Amino acid sequence: MTRTRGAAIAATTIAGALLLAACGGSSSSDSSSASSDLTGSILIDGSSTVGPATEIAAELFMAQNPGVAVTVAVSGTSGGFEKFCLGETDGNDASRLIKEEEIIKCDEAGITYDNITVANDALTVLVNAAAPVECLTVAQLNAIWGDGSTISTWGEIPDLDVPADFASTPLALYGPGTDSGTFDFFTEAINGEEGSIRIDYTSIGEDDNAAVTAVTGDVGAMGYVPFSFYQEAGDAVKGIAVDGGNGCAEPTAENVQDGSYSPLGRALYVYASGTALQKPETVAFFDFYINNSAQIAEIGGYIGLTPAQVTEQLAKVASLAGQ
Amino acid sequence: MSDSSDKPNLSDRVAMPARTRVAVGGAREVTEAMFSSVDRAKKIRGTIIAGVLLLGLSVALIAVTAMVVWAFIAGWSRLSINLFTNVPSVVNPDNAGYRTAILGTLYIIGGVIVLIVPLGVGAAIYLEQFANPANRFNRFIDLNIQNLAGVPSIVFGILGLAFIVRGPLDLGFVAAAGSLTLALLVLPTVILASREALRAVPSSIRDGSLALGATVWQAVSRQVLPAALPGILTGVILAVSRAIGEAAPLLLVGAVTFVTFNPSFFEGGYSTLPTMIYSYASRPQESLQTLAAAGVVVMLVLLIMINSVAIYLRNRFERTW
Numbered sequence: 001m002t003r004t005r006g007a008a009i010a011a012t013t014i015a016g017a018l019l020l021a022a023c024g025g026s027s028s029s030d031s032s033s034a035s036s037d038l039t040g041s042i043l044i045d046g047s048s049t050v051g052p053a054t055e056i057a058a059e060l061f062m063a064q065n066p067g068v069a070v071t072v073a074v075s076g077t078s079g080g081f082e083k084f085c086l087g088e089t090d091g092n093d094a095s096r097l098i099k100e101e102e103i104i105k106c107d108e109a110g111i112t113y114d115n116i117t118v119a120n121d122a123l124t125v126l127v128n129a130a131a132p133v134e135c136l137t138v139a140q141l142n143a144i145w146g147d148g149s150t151i152s153t154w155g156e157i158p159d160l161d162v163p164a165d166f167a168s169t170p171l172a173l174y175g176p177g178t179d180s181g182t183f184d185f186f187t188e189a190i191n192g193e194e195g196s197i198r199i200d201y202t203s204i205g206e207d208d209n210a211a212v213t214a215v216t217g218d219v220g221a222m223g224y225v226p227f228s229f230y231q232e233a234g235d236a237v238k239g240i241a242v243d244g245g246n247g248c249a250e251p252t253a254e255n256v257q258d259g260s261y262s263p264l265g266r267a268l269y270v271y272a273s274g275t276a277l278q279k280p281e282t283v284a285f286f287d288f289y290i291n292n293s294a295q296i297a298e299i300g301g302y303i304g305l306t307p308a309q310v311t312e313q314l315a316k317v318a319s320l321a322g323q
Numbered sequence: 324m325s326d327s328s329d330k331p332n333l334s335d336r337v338a339m340p341a342r343t344r345v346a347v348g349g350a351r352e353v354t355e356a357m358f359s360s361v362d363r364a365k366k367i368r369g370t371i372i373a374g375v376l377l378l379g380l381s382v383a384l385i386a387v388t389a390m391v392v393w394a395f396i397a398g399w400s401r402l403s404i405n406l407f408t409n410v411p412s413v414v415n416p417d418n419a420g421y422r423t424a425i426l427g428t429l430y431i432i433g434g435v436i437v438l439i440v441p442l443g444v445g446a447a448i449y450l451e452q453f454a455n456p457a458n459r460f461n462r463f464i465d466l467n468i469q470n471l472a473g474v475p476s477i478v479f480g481i482l483g484l485a486f487i488v489r490g491p492l493d494l495g496f497v498a499a500a501g502s503l504t505l506a507l508l509v510l511p512t513v514i515l516a517s518r519e520a521l522r523a524v525p526s527s528i529r530d531g532s533l534a535l536g537a538t539v540w541q542a543v544s545r546q547v548l549p550a551a552l553p554g555i556l557t558g559v560i561l562a563v564s565r566a567i568g569e570a571a572p573l574l575l576v577g578a579v580t581f582v583t584f585n586p587s588f589f590e591g592g593y594s595t596l597p598t599m600i601y602s603y604a605s606r607p608q609e610s611l612q613t614l615a616a617a618g619v620v621v622m623l624v625l626l627i628m629i630n631s632v633a634i635y636l637r638n639r640f641e642r643t644w
Contacts, residue, residue, distance in 0.1 A: 045579075071579045073580060074574070074580050079574075207604075228607040231607065232609065
């Protein structure tokens, strides 16, 4: 018990030190002395959407803590949870919340956990830059993508004003394959049920770049990709503003952070295990990840955490580590 | 067989297995065809068939060339020694390298070779030279090996996760587990190729050796096996080439996409080139996609280096009968 308490105190101290370092606005090399005596290894597995952010966090963290070896694998959110709930990994990248059957597995193995939000993301509906459309409502998106939809030209989209010469342009739809967390989230948010979607769209599998390429080359094309792909996509495509009932909101960092980019704004998680958080290096890593979310988001094309989220997530880590 | 020849067919004079008889018959037919006048229709048909075959070959060659050229063009800006010596970096992709992944791949492939050569060749020798082909059990094994060669690699990944990483062997997510999994994956290839090579050795070699008083093992180990070595090495080359490019089963048995320290065989995380390339190719950042293309070139270099050893050995042992 005293050991656990000691670890918790150490963790809080480190977290505090990191927070101070981060707030002080010092360059990253200055704060290296704060926790450079940490040693150990951390293994994170899971989603390929969150994995790149964790890789960046790991790299920045190891620059300051050379004694800690952080490795990141990407066997998918589900594949990662399977290992996580057997206690084989210290954390699991997840682009969705843990599912019922996974909760049961974790409980059976006695793994305690919590979902730590490490970044935000905007699922972005992409169209060609030349398409005369700026905003779509959730109802319109549902009419386009919903199960059984027969809309095949832009003119058929309900309540949408498009120039007469554009109305007959064929609507070419590109979406990720059914294994993708992006697919799960989009179908749930737009079509109301996970996995429910019209069957005649072009599946791009796991390669979101393919959607960008397709939309770049076709004025009538539409696809949806994670925010990072939209950011890197260039000027030939544009992200459609989405109206979830409170007016059109463009896919921007501000709109996601204040919640107005709804329902396609989402949080990206790393599930941390209570066992792993008994090790001070793991606590330090998670605190680092949360505190530096702005820098990590900048490098990886994600959207950083809001100050409120940072406080909230740090508290989650501290409480999981202290139990 | 053409009737125009006055010499008796070789296959009538010497006892040989059916496969060899076909080969010998074919060789004779072709040679005879060259020296005899063939009617026009046959000639045209021959040309058409040759054309179709050439087209098939060129499709395969064009695909390979296109891929290699693409990798060089797309990855050109990153081709330097840094690519081999630096550790991976997502923060600074322009200066990132594949050192840990190259080492991981070499560990894994080294392990695969050590496992598949004795196991694969041993199994092939037993099945080809010692086992009774009429035996039901042996035929069952035979059928199984041929079927295993067609099993998707991801299934071997699941097998590796259940029995090697966890379960009976319980190695954990280490390079050794990756090696074992890939060895199982390519073992059927080696066995089938080695059997074919052993079968292609004229049985007169074996029979002659036995007639001179050698035991079966002596005949196999000193005559048949050396004669079959080039073929066996070809099988090993193909198997290693397949193993080196596998990403899916390795992701299951624990290959990671980000590791900055050199791997070790029995502990700690490891990465391999295909898993890194797979991961980088689907990233939004262009610099990482360039890195992926450069990684393809690194993998080609590595593959050629490993295989050139086998090719050298093959050419050394190659002889004609």
